[in-house]
Amino acid sequence: MGKYEKIIELARRRGFFWPSAEIYGGVRGFIDFGPLGCLLKRNIIEKWRKFFVYPHQDFIVEIETPIIMPAKVFEASGHVEHFTDYIVECLKCGRKFRADHLIEEQTGLSGLEKYSERELTEIIRKYGVKCPECGGELSKVRKFNLLFKTVIGPYGGNIGYARPETAQGMFISFKRVYEVVRRKLPLGIAQVGKVLRNEISPRQGPIRLREFTIMEIELFFDPTNPKCSLIEEVKEDVLRILPAERIVKGLKEPMELTVEEYLERKIISNEWLAYFMTVGQRFIESLGIPREKQLFIEKLPEERAHYAAQTFDQTVHVDRWGWIEVAGHAYRTDYDLKRHMKFSGEDLRAFEPYPKPKVYRRKTIRLNYRRIGPKFRGRIKELEELIKNLSGEEIESLIEKVEKEGKVKVGEFILTKEDFTIIVEEHVESGRRFIPHVSEPSYGVERVLYVTLEYAYTEKEGRIVLKLPPDIAPIKVAVFPLLSREPYVSKAKEIYRMIVSENILCLYDDAGSIGKRYARADEIGIPLAITIDAETFEDNTVTLRDRDTWHQVRVPITQLTNIIKDYISLKITFKDLEKKYLRVK
C-alpha cells in the first residue's frame, strides 16, 4: 500500500475525511471533514493567518464575501470566457473525460496546455486515444466552462455563479475596503473561504475537489513604487525555484538562490511576489514539510491563467504524484481592477496625495463682445465654436502670439489684443490617481492538509504515529487512567475537566490496555498523553508522554495546563520538559 492509500485509510477510519454522500454512492470531487479533519483544517487556516495576516495587520485585512456572485462579475473577470477545460465524450458509452488528462494517460505526452480544441482532436485521432472505460471512439474536443451556474432570485434571467476563487470578492470591494483603511497602500485584502470548480472528472481524493477552501491575499500596490518594505527580513532566505527559462530548455534541476539574487536577476518579477513566496516556504515548512521537499515551479506563458503576468506554483513532493501544487503565487498586474472599472463604470483607482498639492496656472480668453459684435456680425457663433475647441496649449500660443504681434488668426478671423480679455485660472492637483497592481499568494487548504498528513505519517514498531506539529494537532492531549477503575477513573476525569475548561481539545479514554490507548492516540497525532497512576495519589503528579519519542516525565498536576499551553503554542519542547522534570523509565 502506498502512502496515499495509507492516509486515505487512516483518514476514513479515524475521521479526518471521507467521500461525501457515501450513503448515496458518493459524489466525485466532494469530501466531508470528520471531527479530526475539521479541527486540523481549522488549525492550518489559523496558522496561515499567523504567517500571512496577523504579523502584517497594519496593512493586511481579512474580509469575507459571498460564494455566489452575479454573472457580471465573472464576465468582467474573464472567467465566463476563459475558465474552461477541454472535454471529450465517448461516442459509444457517453462518458465524458478531461481531454488533456486522457491524452496524457494514454500517450505520455505532456505540456498540452498550448493546444487548441482542434489540435487536441487531431492528437486523439493520430495516437488512437480511446475511451478508457469501453474502448469506444471519442468525439471532437470542446471547451467546458468550470463555473457552477445558478439563478439568483425568482427571475430566470438573473444568472449567478459560484466563485472559483475568492479573489474577485476582493477586487469588486477594493474601493470600499480602501476607503475603510483610510486610503493606504500597500493594502492586502485576505480571504479564507469556499470556492467551487466544476471539474470534469475529478479522481484524486482531497487533491482535486469540486468544492474546497482557499486562503488568499490580494496585495494591492502602487506600480510606480513596487517596493516591499519587509523584503529585508527575507532577502537571505534561499528558495528552490525551477524558472520558466530552465523549463523551456528541458532542464529539471531547480535553482537555489537567495531572494535577493532572484530579484537582482529578475527571475521573480516583483518584491511582493518574492516576499510572499518566502513567507509561504516558511509556512509550509512549519507544517512539517522540509524545504528540500518544496519547489517553486514557474508557469510557462501558455500555462498561466488569463490574468497573470508571472506565476509560480508552490509545490510539495508527494509519494504518489510527485510535485503537486499547494499554492499559486501570481502577479496579476492591474488586469482585474481594469476589467471591473470597464464593466462597472466605477472609478477603482487609488489616490496618492502629493506632499504639496501641485498648482497649475492656466490661461483662457473671454471674447470682448462689444468689439467683436460689430466686427464679425452674424459669424459670432462660428468664432465661439472655434475658440471652444482650442486646447490649453493652443490658447497659450494664441495669447503669446497676440502679445508679440498685436494680432492673431483664428480660422478665418483675425483678432487683435482688444478683442478679448485674458483670464488666469488656478488649478490645484492634490494627488495622483492610478490603478494599483496586485500580487497574489493563494493556498488550497485541502491540499495543504493532505501534504501535512503525508509528512506527518510515520510508522514505528508496526504502529502508525502521526507526527503533526503540536500547534496544528487536532487533539492536544489525552488523559488515561492507568487502570479502568476507581480511584483512577475519577481522578482522570477530574484532570480531563480541568483541561477542557481551558478550551483545550482533550481526549479521555479508559477502554482497553494502556498500550492500546497510547497507540490510538499516536495514530491521530495527539502530542501529549497524561496517565494517572498509583503515584498520582501519593504526590499529585502524573506522567506526561511524548508522542514522537515515547519518552515520559512526571509533572505536578498544578503545572499541567500551563505546560500543555506552552507546548502546543510551541513555546517549549519535550526536551525542555525532560530537563526540568523527572524522566520516567
Add this chain to the structure above:
Amino acid sequence: MGKYEKIIELARRRGFFWPSAEIYGGVRGFIDFGPLGCLLKRNIIEKWRKFFVYPHQDFIVEIETPIIMPAKVFEASGHVEHFTDYIVECLKCGRKFRADHLIEEQTGLSGLEKYSERELTEIIRKYGVKCPECGGELSKVRKFNLLFKTVIGPYGGNIGYARPETAQGMFISFKRVYEVVRRKLPLGIAQVGKVLRNEISPRQGPIRLREFTIMEIELFFDPTNPKCSLIEEVKEDVLRILPAERIVKGLKEPMELTVEEYLERKIISNEWLAYFMTVGQRFIESLGIPREKQLFIEKLPEERAHYAAQTFDQTVHVDRWGWIEVAGHAYRTDYDLKRHMKFSGEDLRAFEPYPKPKVYRRKTIRLNYRRIGPKFRGRIKELEELIKNLSGEEIESLIEKVEKEGKVKVGEFILTKEDFTIIVEEHVESGRRFIPHVSEPSYGVERVLYVTLEYAYTEKEGRIVLKLPPDIAPIKVAVFPLLSREPYVSKAKEIYRMIVSENILCLYDDAGSIGKRYARADEIGIPLAITIDAETFEDNTVTLRDRDTWHQVRVPITQLTNIIKDYISLKITFKDLEKKYLRVK
C-alpha cells in the same frame, strides 16, 4: 435615524459589512464582511464553540460537509417538496413578491402560514392587494422553491442543490461519524458553515440574506433514553417562553419558569431541547443581550418546518422589527434519518449492546422424508411450502399439539410425531437497533452579529461607543503616541509590535488629536487603548484607557501583554485594574 439605520451607517463606514457587489449596483440578500465584521463574525463563532462545543467535547464533535450536495439528499430530506415560499407576480410590471409578506404589509393580517396558494389568492382578491411598485393587478399565488439549483459535472442530468441548512450533512454522514466515535450515544454533530436560500425578495440587510452562515448541532439520542445528563446544571435557569398554548389563546405575555418546571409541565418536549435552549440563552446573554430582551416563541404546528415535532424560535428584541429570530431549537425526531434510510437503502440505525447478550431458543422442525415420502407421494412440495410459511409461534404450537395429541393437521395433511424431527436453535441477540432521535439548536451567525451590534451600540457625549464584550471585539487594543512625533512614535510602534507578536489584534494610530483617536477607537469597540506619554520615558509605564468608562490607569509596559490577554479572555475587569494600578485623573 433609528438604531438600525445608525448601525448600517456605522457598519458601512467603518467596515463591518455592506451590500455585496456595490460597484455592479448590488445584489439583494448578499453582504460583504469588511475587516472588522470578518473578525467580529469569527469571534462570535468561536464564542459559540465555547458554549456549545468545547465543554461538551466528550460527546459533541464538529464536522464540515459540502455546500453543494446531490439532488437525492434534498429529495430525501423533503426540501425539494417543502422548502418553498409563496410567490406572486405583478401582471403589469412583472415584479415578483413574497405573497405572505405583501398581504401582511397591505392588510395587517398575520399568521398566514396556514393558508394554501388558493386561499392566499382569494385573500389578495378580497382585500384588493396590489403591486406595491406600480399598483398593478397580481397573478395567482404559486409555490417557489428556495433551493439554489446547479449541475454537478459535465452531465446535464446531475442536479445539485446548495444546502439551505448544514443539518443534512450531519444526517447523511451520521453512520460514518457514529463509527468514528466508537458508536456512542448521545452524539452531537456540530457544523458551522455557509448555507444558501434563494429568498424571493429579501429587503432587511443582514437580517434576511440569501447566503449566510449557520452554527448548528444535531444531537442524536436514544428515544427510549432521552435523559440529558447535563440537565442538572441548568435546571434552575429561568427561561422566558411564549408557548403555543398561549399563542393560540391570543396571549402575548411570556411565561417565566425554570427549566425544571417547563419539563415537568411538558411545555418543552425533551431534555436535550431544554438543555440547549438554556445554553443558548446564556450564549446570547454573553454577547451583551440581557435575558429580558430574549424570548423563546414556540412555533404553531402550521408554522413548523416539515421535519419538526416541536420548535422554539429564540428571539431577541430589536429596535426596528421587534422580536427577531436568532436561532431555532427544533425537535426533529427520527424524521431525517428515517427518510435517508428509505431513500438510500442504507441501515442508519444505532446499536445499543445489551449488558448481557440475549439468548433465544427457537424450535423448528425438519421433515422425515423416509416416512412422509411414501405417505404423501406427489404432494411433498405442497407440504414443504405450507411448513415454510409457518411463523415461529405457529411452529411452537404445532410441536406442542403433536406432543400432546400425537398428531397435528397442517393444511390438509395429517402429521404424526414420527413424520418429523424437532430441532432446537439458539439465537444470540447482542443488542438493540434503533433510529436515534434528534434535537437541534441552529443559530444564524449574521443575525446574532446584528443583534450584538445593536445592543453594543451606545452614544456618549455625541459620540458612538460600541460596547462589545472584550472577547468578541474585533480589535482588542489601540496604541497611541500622545504626540505624533519622536520619541513617542517609535516607542508606540515598539509596543504595537510587541502586542502583534502575540497574535493579538491591535491598532496603531498617530493621526489627529488624541481625542479624535480615542473616538475612532470607541466607535469600533476597541476595549483598551494604550497611550505613550512623557511619563513613559521616565518610568516605563503607559496609560491604559477603558472604552466604556473612559477611566485610565497607569501600568508598567512589562505587564501589558498579560493584562491584555487576561482582559480579553474575561479573566479580569477594568475594575480589577483600577484596584491594582494607579488611576489617572
